[in-house]
Amino acid sequence: MLKLIQDTLISQVVTLWTVFRHLFVKTDTVEYPDEQPYMFPRWRGRIILSRDPDGEERCVACNLCAVACPVDCIALQKAEKDDGRWYPEFFRINFSRCIMCGFCEEACPTHAIQLTPDFEMAEYKRQDMVWEKQDLLIDGTGKYHDYNFYRVAGMSIKDKDKGEALNEAKPIDVRSLMP
Amino acid sequence: MTLEIGSALTIGLILGTVIGVAAMLIWVERRLLGFWQDRLGPNRVGPFGLFQVVADMIKIFTKEDWTPPFADKFSFVLAPAIIMTVILLSFAVVPFAPNLGIVDSNIGVLFVLAMASLGAYSVMLGGLSSDNKYALLGSLRAAAQMVSYEVFMGISLLGVVALSGSFNLREIVLAQEDMWYVLPQFVGFVIFLIAGVAESHRLPFDIPEAEQEICAGYHTEYSGMKFGMFFVGEYLGLVLISSLITVLFFGGWYGPAFLPPVFWFAIKAFAFIAFFILLRAAIPRPRYDQLMSYGWLFLLPLSLINLLVTGAIILNSQ
Ligand code: SF4
Numbered sequence: 420m421l422k423l424i425q426d427t428l429i430s431q432v433v434t435l436w437t438v439f440r441h442l443f444v445k446t447d448t449v450e451y452p453d454e455q456p457y458m459f460p461r462w463r464g465r466i467i468l469s470r471d472p473d474g475e476e477r478c479v480a481c482n483l484c485a486v487a488c489p490v491d492c493i494a495l496q497k498a499e500k501d502d503g504r505w506y507p508e509f510f511r512i513n514f515s516r517c518i519m520c521g522f523c524e525e526a527c528p529t530h531a532i533q534l535t536p537d538f539e540m541a542e543y544k545r546q547d548m549v550w551e552k553q554d555l556l557i558d559g560t561g562k563y564h565d566y567n568f569y570r571v572a573g574m575s576i577k578d579k580d581k582g583e584a585l586n587e588a589k590p591i592d593v594r595s596l597m598p
Numbered sequence: 599m600t601l602e603i604g605s606a607l608t609i610g611l612i613l614g615t616v617i618g619v620a621a622m623l624i625w626v627e628r629r630l631l632g633f634w635q636d637r638l639g640p641n642r643v644g645p646f647g648l649f650q651v652v653a654d655m656i657k658i659f660t661k662e663d664w665t666p667p668f669a670d671k672f673s674f675v676l677a678p679a680i681i682m683t684v685i686l687l688s689f690a691v692v693p694f695a696p697n698l699g700i701v702d703s704n705i706g707v708l709f710v711l712a713m714a715s716l717g718a719y720s721v722m723l724g725g726l727s728s729d730n731k732y733a734l735l736g737s738l739r740a741a742a743q744m745v746s747y748e749v750f751m752g753i754s755l756l757g758v759v760a761l762s763g764s765f766n767l768r769e770i771v772l773a774q775e776d777m778w779y780v781l782p783q784f785v786g787f788v789i790f791l792i793a794g795v796a797e798s799h800r801l802p803f804d805i806p807e808a809e810q811e812i813c814a815g816y817h818t819e820y821s822g823m824k825f826g827m828f829f830v831g832e833y834l835g836l837v838l839i840s841s842l843i844t845v846l847f848f849g850g851w852y853g854p855a856f857l858p859p860v861f862w863f864a865i866k867a868f869a870f871i872a873f874f875i876l877l878r879a880a881i882p883r884p885r886y887d888q889l890m891s892y893g894w895l896f897l898l899p900l901s902l903i904n905l906l907v908t909g910a911i912i913l914n915s916q
């Protein structure tokens with residue numbers, strides 16, 4: 420009998436009281452857009468293309484990001500400068516398909532493509548969700564301030580191959596790294 | 599025209615206030631539920647979101663009012679009208695203040711109970727005429743629930759009637775000048791409260807319309823203003839039950855003299871409305887068979903015992 424009262428009556432009253440007390444608990448709601456939520460620095464949001472510390476664009480048009488992308492929303496075309504360096508002639512991301520997974524960022528060997536904490540990307544027209552290179556390219560280095568791909572990987576110029584200059588290590592044969 | 603019982607001004611005032619309050623409850627309920635769930639609730643339209651009601655009204659009036667081709671037209675249209683009508687009619691006998699009321703009826707309690715029984719037709723007809731399996735299930739549940747909870751809703755009131763010696767709601771209030779009936783009739787109060795929740799099919803006893811089980815139950819096929827009438831009818835029922843509890847057990851308009859009587863009535867009634875909303879926020883819905891056996895095996899005997907004991911005490915003290 421006591422158990423019955425405990426289960427039916429007391430527990431209901433306790434429930435009611437517990438819920439009632441929440442009238443005086445601060446609400447969890449963040450009143451966006453009046454109030455901006457804190458966005459974590461590693462939040463995966465709007466994608467940018469960054470430049471290296473010398474101000475050159477980092478992307479070498481290797482297409483790794485486009486291959487890694489699970490929804491195939493990156494399109495780019497390789498072009499070549501006079502010194503043989505590759506760069507993207509156009510670089511297009513269709514944000515209406517992008518799922519902000521960050522695979523492109525992980526695939527990129529040059530840290531060119533990066534995801535940022537910005538998520539406010541709503542548009543009225545679907546076509547406006549397709550961003551071109553001039554929309555994506557920023558002037559800064561993004562999350563990696565000192566990284567310059569060519570300083571690390573070396574570069575072959577006229578009469579000199581990779582790793583042949585003074586103080587330069589020979590490039591590693593990546594195939595020898597196989598387990 | 600003066601404010602006296604039954605004058606046209608009083609009737610208009612009460613009708614307007616009651617419907618206005620029922621409409622405002624849309625906002626009140628959502629905000630209170632929000633706070634109890636650590637949210638804010640609607641606060642965008644107007645100050646504190648007060649105009650949310652207006653927005654909801656505009657929405658519901660401009661929605662397509664669709665009658666399904668397979669429905670039985672006549673009763674389909676009739677059903678939502680019934681619930682509004684009977685509940686508004688019930689307010690006729692509620693005494694809001696010493697000089698505020700519509701009729702001073704000798705059979706007030708019986709009238710309210712009769713209207714509540716008629717209200718069952720609304721949900722039954724609504725579900726039956728929709729010709730939809732969810733609606734049918736909902737109306738079956740509604741019929742069973744309302745019929746069985748009406749029984750001890752009535753019986754739980756008999757203690758109050760016996761104590762005050764009158765079926766007139768106004769005299770019941772007058773009889774509580776010294777002591778509210780919630781003290782001598784506490785069991786009756788609890789039973790009436792539970793039966794009231796079941797009668798107005800509010801959560802946790804919203805089994806006829808249990809969204810998670812049977813869509814929206816008896817009003818699955820309703821849209822536009824017909825749905826709106828069921829919706830407002832539910833809130834009107836909430837106001838009615840709260841007013842009745844105030845009148846029958848909490849001394850109606852009585853209270854310390856620094857506020858006019860009608861304010862005391864409003865405060866008490868609102869406290870119960872808030873309590874009903876709290877019930878919704880806190881307590882999960884029982885199973886259908888649990889509801890029925892709880893009613894017949896527990897509440898009915900309890901209300902009978904309550905009536906017996908009350909009767910014995912009254913007889914003994916004479
Ligand atoms: S975040 Fe994912 S979906 Fe978006 S572009 Fe990069 S790889 Fe594709």
Ligand code: SF4
Pocket residue numbers: 477478479480481482483484485495526527528529530531532
């Ligand atoms: S963004 Fe990175 S991964 Fe994509 S093409 Fe350019 S360098 Fe390659």
